[in-house]
Amino acid sequence: MDERFAVIAIVDYGIGNLRSAQKAFEAVGVEARLTGDRDVIATADGVVLPGVGNFGQCMGALVERDLDRACHDAIERGQPFLGICVGMQMLFATSDEAPGAVGLGIFDSNVALLPPDVVVPHMGWNQCTAIAPDSTMFSGLRDQPWMYFVHSYASPDVDEAWVAARVHHGVDVVAAVERANVWGAQFHPEKSSNLGLTLLANFASTCGLEPTDPSHADARSGRSEPGVYPSEPVSETIHD
Numbered sequence: 001m002d003e004r005f006a007v008i009a010i011v012d013y014g015i016g017n018l019r020s021a022q023k024a025f026e027a028v029g030v031e032a033r034l035t036g037d038r039d040v041i042a043t044a045d046g047v048v049l050p051g052v053g054n055f056g057q058c059m060g061a062l063v064e065r066d067l068d069r070a071c072h073d074a075i076e077r078g079q080p081f082l083g084i085c086v087g088m089q090m091l092f093a094t095s096d097e098a099p100g101a102v103g104l105g106i107f108d109s110n111v112a113l114l115p116p117d118v119v120v121p122h123m124g125w126n127q128c129t130a131i132a133p134d135s136t137m138f139s140g141l142r143d144q145p146w147m148y149f150v151h152s153y154a155s156p157d158v159d160e161a162w163v164a165a166r167v168h169h170g171v172d173v174v175a176a177v178e179r180a181n182v183w184g185a186q187f188h189p190e191k192s193s194n195l196g197l198t199l200l201a202n203f204a205s206t207c208g209l210e211p212t213d214p215s216h217a218d219a220r221s222g223r224s225e226p227g228v229y230p231s232e233p234v235s236e237t238i239h240d
Contacts, residue, residue, distance in 0.1 A: 164177055174186065
């Protein structure tokens with residue numbers, strides 16, 4: 001069977017609710033496949049690395065399946081690559097959450113616990129600010145778009161040229177990074193209603209695909225109705 005139909009590969013390393021990301025791409029008319037097959041990842045038009053939970057456990061599972069190499073190779077080949085939540089954190093070199101664990105190192109800095117004087121985890125809807133004016137990732141999104149966050153760790157030390165957006169949670173936190181073919185979202189676009197779908201559609205476009213208009217997509221599992229941003233978080237039981 002020809003596996004090439006998997007136009008976007010969602011890296012399946014055995015941790016997390018990967019189906020929600022797949023359904024979000026389906027909502028904008030893009031075919032995505034959950035896979036741990038390095039050959040499928042190598043031939044995909046784009047690669048998505050989701051993640052929830054502990055940095056060390058996620059990296060351990062990735063390495064155990066030799067998928068860290070698959071991710072590195074995809075990035076080096078220039079394939080569009082999107083890390084989501086812990087998937088974004090794994091793009092960094094290290095994390096205080098798991099001393100001794102080594103990340104993918106695409107961004108040569110550390111991920112640290114949010115400051116002690118803020119509520120942890122940062123969980124719920126919040127607005128992305130300081131959007132980079134030339135960001136492809138946030139193209140077509142209104143000023144200060146609302147996205148859904150669930151995290152306790154973030155990188156305080158990122159080259160400003162790579163910061164696509166920030167979010168304020170007691171302090172300013174890097175919400176997204178964008179460097180050539182590599183994107184990272186600390187929030188969950190797949191749980192962020194039509195604004196999150198717009199971001200995923202932007203990613204699909206960079207992959208050479210033709211997504212449908214996100215405004216025509218219905219809200220599905222884990223996402224609020226379009227345009228509704230609740231003060232209480234939607235269903236989510238694990239944080240990172």
